[in-house]
Amino acid sequence: MASTASFNDRFSPAPPPARPEHEPMTAVKTATKADPKLANAWKTKAGGELTEAELLAMPDSEYMNEKQLEFFRTRLQALKDDLLSNAGQTTENLREDTSIVPDPADRATIEEEHALELRTRDRERKLLKKISQSLARIESGEYGYCDETGEPIGLGRLLARPTATLSLEAQQRRELKQKMFGD
Structure with missing residues (x-):
């Protein structure tokens, strides 16, 4: 027997769930701002201790205040430190694989791994430059604009x-x- 449902009924995506009238489209941001604990937590914490939710709960009038700048300074510095520690690991990896390998396939694999690691480190080097520029922008007051x-x-x-x-x-x-x- 043939099904009575049409092709569109069977294969069209389900409509999105209805949004309650009281829930705005920017529910995440509004819900975060509506939470009084988050909305005022930034007042008592240092910038480096703020969470992303607390940062987003701050009023728009506080954009790029000292605490937000400290939050991003801490985040950028941690990213920079992580990238710098990875750079030392690259040197070790390249140094330990320098033994002569008689099999051409193994040698090609090692060379490809080295090339990939060097490309990754080159991207990280460029990111380090951007991080340093961002930290300088924080100091000059231009960050966030x-x-x-x-x-x-x-x-x-x-x-x-x-x-x-x-x-x-x-x-x-x-x-x-x-x-x-x-x-």
Whole structure:
């Protein structure tokens, strides 16, 4: 027997669940701001001790205050320290695999692993440069503001990419321009 349900009934995605009227579209941010414990926790904590939720719960009027700058300074410094410790490990890895291997396949595998590790370290070297620039921007008071427009970059973007120097809109414009006109 043929099913009475049409193709669309069987294979179309289910509609998204209905959103209660009292719940705004930015539920995560609003819910975080509505929690009085989080909304005021930043007042009693040092910037380096804040959590991401507490940072996001801060009022917009407090954007890039001393505590937020300290939070990002601590995060960037920890990332920098981690990358620097990894660099020493690379030297050790390259040094210990320098023995002569008679099998060409094994030698090729080792050389490919070395090349991959060197490419990774090169990307990390570039990231270290961006981290140092971001730390300098914190000291100069420019951190958190777009290089092109001067507008706030936004805490969410900075949490995801602490070295960001452009707002999301400015970055999208730059990428579109690069796509249209090349590098």
